Amino acid sequence: MKPILIAGIGNMLLGDDGVGPALVYDYAHRFEPEDDVDIEDLGTPGLELASDIAFREAVILIDAMHSASDPGTIRIFSKDQILARTVGHRIGSHTASLADALESLELAGIAPHFVALICIAGQSWELGVPISSAVRIAMPDAMEAVYASLRIARQMLSAHGM
Amino acid sequence: MSTRITIDPITRIEGHLRVDVELEGNTVRSAWVSATMFRGLENILRGRDAREAWTIVQRICGVCTTVHAIASVRAVEDALQLPIPPNAQLIRNLMLIHHALRDHAVHFYQLSALDWIDVQQAARANPLRAAQLAERHSAWINNSAEQMRNARDRMARTQASGQMGLFANGYWGHPAMNIASEASLVVLAHYMQAFEFQRKASQVVAMLGGKTPHIQNLTVGGVANAISLDGEGAFGMEQLEAMQSLIGEVGGFIREVYFPDACLIAGSYPAWFDQGHGVDRLLALPELPRDAAGREFDLPGGTLQSSSLNRAVVPHSRNAFLKSVSEDTMRSYYKGKEALHPWKGETIPELTEWNAEGKYSWVKAARYNGEVAEVGPLASVLAGYSEGHALTRKWTDLALARTSEVAGHLITLDQLPSTMGRHLARAIRAAVLSELAIEHGQLLMDNIARGDVATHNPPTFPAGEISGVGLHEAPRGALSHWVVIEKGNIRNYQAVVPSTWNASPRDGNGTPGPYEAALTGLHVADAERPLEVLRTLHAFDPCMACACHAFDEQGLEISAVNVL
Numbered sequence: 098m099k100p101i102l103i104a105g106i107g108n109m110l111l112g113d114d115g116v117g118p119a120l121v122y123d124y125a126h127r128f129e130p131e132d133d134v135d136i137e138d139l140g141t142p143g144l145e146l147a148s149d150i151a152f153r154e155a156v157i158l159i160d161a162m163h164s165a166s167d168p169g170t171i172r173i174f175s176k177d178q179i180l181a182r183t184v185g186h187r188i189g190s191h192t193a194s195l196a197d198a199l200e201s202l203e204l205a206g207i208a209p210h211f212v213a214l215i216c217i218a219g220q221s222w223e224l225g226v227p228i229s230s231a232v233r234i235a236m237p238d239a240m241e242a243v244y245a246s247l248r249i250a251r252q253m254l255s256a257h258g259m
Numbered sequence: 260m261s262t263r264i265t266i267d268p269i270t271r272i273e274g275h276l277r278v279d280v281e282l283e284g285n286t287v288r289s290a291w292v293s294a295t296m297f298r299g300l301e302n303i304l305r306g307r308d309a310r311e312a313w314t315i316v317q318r319i320c321g322v323c324t325t326v327h328a329i330a331s332v333r334a335v336e337d338a339l340q341l342p343i344p345p346n347a348q349l350i351r352n353l354m355l356i357h358h359a360l361r362d363h364a365v366h367f368y369q370l371s372a373l374d375w376i377d378v379q380q381a382a383r384a385n386p387l388r389a390a391q392l393a394e395r396h397s398a399w400i401n402n403s404a405e406q407m408r409n410a411r412d413r414m415a416r417t418q419a420s421g422q423m424g425l426f427a428n429g430y431w432g433h434p435a436m437n438i439a440s441e442a443s444l445v446v447l448a449h450y451m452q453a454f455e456f457q458r459k460a461s462q463v464v465a466m467l468g469g470k471t472p473h474i475q476n477l478t479v480g481g482v483a484n485a486i487s488l489d490g491e492g493a494f495g496m497e498q499l500e501a502m503q504s505l506i507g508e509v510g511g512f513i514r515e516v517y518f519p520d521a522c523l524i525a526g527s528y529p530a531w532f533d534q535g536h537g538v539d540r541l542l543a544l545p546e547l548p549r550d551a552a553g554r555e556f557d558l559p560g561g562t563l564q565s566s567s568l569n570r571a572v573v574p575h576s577r578n579a580f581l582k583s584v585s586e587d588t589m590r591s592y593y594k595g596k597e598a599l600h601p602w603k604g605e606t607i608p609e610l611t612e613w614n615a616e617g618k619y620s621w622v623k624a625a626r627y628n629g630e631v632a633e634v635g636p637l638a639s640v641l642a643g644y645s646e647g648h649a650l651t652r653k654w655t656d657l658a659l660a661r662t663s664e665v666a667g668h669l670i671t672l673d674q675l676p677s678t679m680g681r682h683l684a685r686a687i688r689a690a691v692l693s694e695l696a697i698e699h700g701q702l703l704m705d706n707i708a709r710g711d712v713a714t715h716n717p718p719t720f721p722a723g724e725i726s727g728v729g730l731h732e733a734p735r736g737a738l739s740h741w742v743v744i745e746k747g748n749i750r751n752y753q754a755v756v757p758s759t760w761n762a763s764p765r766d767g768n769g770t771p772g773p774y775e776a777a778l779t780g781l782h783v784a785d786a787e788r789p790l791e792v793l794r795t796l797h798a799f800d801p802c803m804a805c806a807c808h809a810f811d812e813q814g815l816e817i818s819a820v821n822v823l
Binding site for chain 2: 098108109110138139140141142143144145147148151152180196197200201202203204205206207224225
């Protein structure tokens with residue numbers, strides 16, 4: 098298990114819900130494996146998310162969100178925002194349990210130090226449809242957000258001597 | 260005077276579930292369970308190559324990935340009457356066992372424990388007495404007083420911070436929350452330790468399946484693992500020995516931590532063996548096939564009646580099951596007047612208002628010979644016990660003895676069909692599976708050591724139409740995938756998932772489903788805080804996640820209780 102996890106969350110069978118996994122497959126195709134980063138498609142882990150992110154130093158999650166904003170809008174949330182539940186439960190179709198997962202891991206002392214949740218507003222969620230063009234157009238920007246989060250995570254970890 | 264309570268959604272489950280109960284005084288007179296499950300699997304599978312169905316269906320639920328993948332390849336192999344090599348059978352068994360062990364432990368610690376332990380009491384418990392309690396029946400190395408003190412202090416700090424988060428919504432201090440503080444601390448300490456166990460169980464699945472949660476190694480006709488006794492990087496003895504050692508660690512947690520904790524909670528609440536009896540008919544599928552044809556199983560299945568457990572189980576045969584299953588949509592949001600066999604199944608939505616006298620759920624009512632049936636570990640354990648399955652008897656007897664010891668009076672086998680019995684049955688099944696894992700790991704190593712490295716029989720599809728059923732006794736019970744294939748392509752596909760049985764609404768005859776029956780007669784102390792209802796539903800391990808995400812628009816975690 099590597100110290101940093103980049104994971105896509107969502108259901109690839111449900112249109113824009115699959116944008117998180119689609120991005121991590123893109124990422125994995127673009128780069129050689131790195132010593133400090135695991136790339137995973139976590140699907141829709143529900144309550145199993147906690148053990149998926151436990152024991153890591155940094156976790157970058159990519160998920161679709163149901164939002165009133167325009168499809169393709171990208172928002173990034175920090176660990177503090179998630180824990181304070183200022184993010185609300187509408188953010189991310191599968192991250193309703195992310196705050197719970199982090200709280201239970203904090204209690205056990207095995208939570209990641211750094212968390213970035215990158216959310217992309219979706220448009221269509223129907224079974225068997227492809228990712229919408231509005232979301233597809235936003236994917237390069239979302240990928241930039243992944244790189245930026247990874248740089249910040251690495252800086253933060255090296256500042257803490259990890 | 261009667262009171263109607265609506266709880267929407269039921270929290271700490273996967274997916275979305277709503278329940279309405281009608282109280283007369285403090286007793287539930289009637290219950291309605293509604294879920295937002297909407298299946299349209301056949302719509303995305305129709306026309307596809309039958310060999311790739313499993314890669315798609317393992318994505319219908321993020322929790323039961325492996326489960327659907329295995330049921331799917333079994334369905335196609337059944338249609339082809341294609342046997343698979345013993346290595347493939349054993350590798351699949353080891354994956355599904357470890358998926359189940361992880362699933363059962365997650366259910367117990369993350370979903371259910373907070374229904375029964377009081378974390379506020381745990382934060383004040385005596386660590387030394389907690390350690391003594393934990394060590395009484397367990398050789399687990401992390402039961403020391405220091406470990407217990409550590410867990411207690413962590414909880415106390417969380418409490419002092421005022422940020423209780425997910426622990427804030429518990430029913431602490433509820434009259435039905437009545438357990439020794441040391442017992443709460445033991446379970447809380449293990450709750451914190453369970454995350455590491457979960458990772459290890461997933462690692463076993465990943466070692467065999469390539470990846471988790473979406474395994475990669477299945478193929479119609481076997482598995483794609485390249486077994487080699489000398490090749491580098493392939494699947495050889497060294498990897499198998501590492502796997503066997505990990506299997507030992509996972510099993511240790513199940514038998515020394517989860518099982519004793521389930522007995523501790525069960526014995527602390529003996530009255531819950533008399534609540535939530537449910538329907539009479541139980542249904543379990545046989546599991547862990549050992550032969551190539553998949554006709555001989557390590558775990559027995561069958562149908563039985565919880566009211567007469569001493570009577571013999573009717574052993575399950577594939578053909579009997581095949582003829583007996585139907586789905587009724589009279590009270591579900593679908594078109595259709597008669598109960599249909601899954602091969603002929605249709606999924607044509609017909610949404611109406613929620614109506615206690617009419618349609619009220621997206622779940623179809625699955626029936627066995629027209630009868631309502633409960634599936635899950637309770638059915639599986641009682642089928643095994645009645646059939647005289649030695650490992651099931653051993654762990655069931657031990658569970659009842661330990662639970663009775665904690666309770667201070669005798670708890671008997673006929674009390675297992677109950678809310679607490681469902682928890683205990685799940686722990687019994689986990690212990691049985693953990694022992695069988697070691698055996699199947701050894702069988703695999705022995706088989707390979709004898710020089711058998713076969714993993715795959717290539718399928719050949721006939722030109723005409725064929726149909727098959729893939730059966731799997733999944734963590735939540737009987738799962739069946741039904742496939743109709745023409746020239747290698749899928750014509751129809753239906754999955755009758757365990758929750759279709761247990762969360763089923765009333766059928767055309769007005770007979771309530773298993774959840775609804777278990778809620779009927781329940782005593783509810785405080786209608787504003789219906790802990791008893793949650794306990795009874797959680798004990799079934801509801802999972803409504805199969806393809807329902809698109810309907811879960813809000814993702815609200817905070818459950819609203821409306822008393823009318």
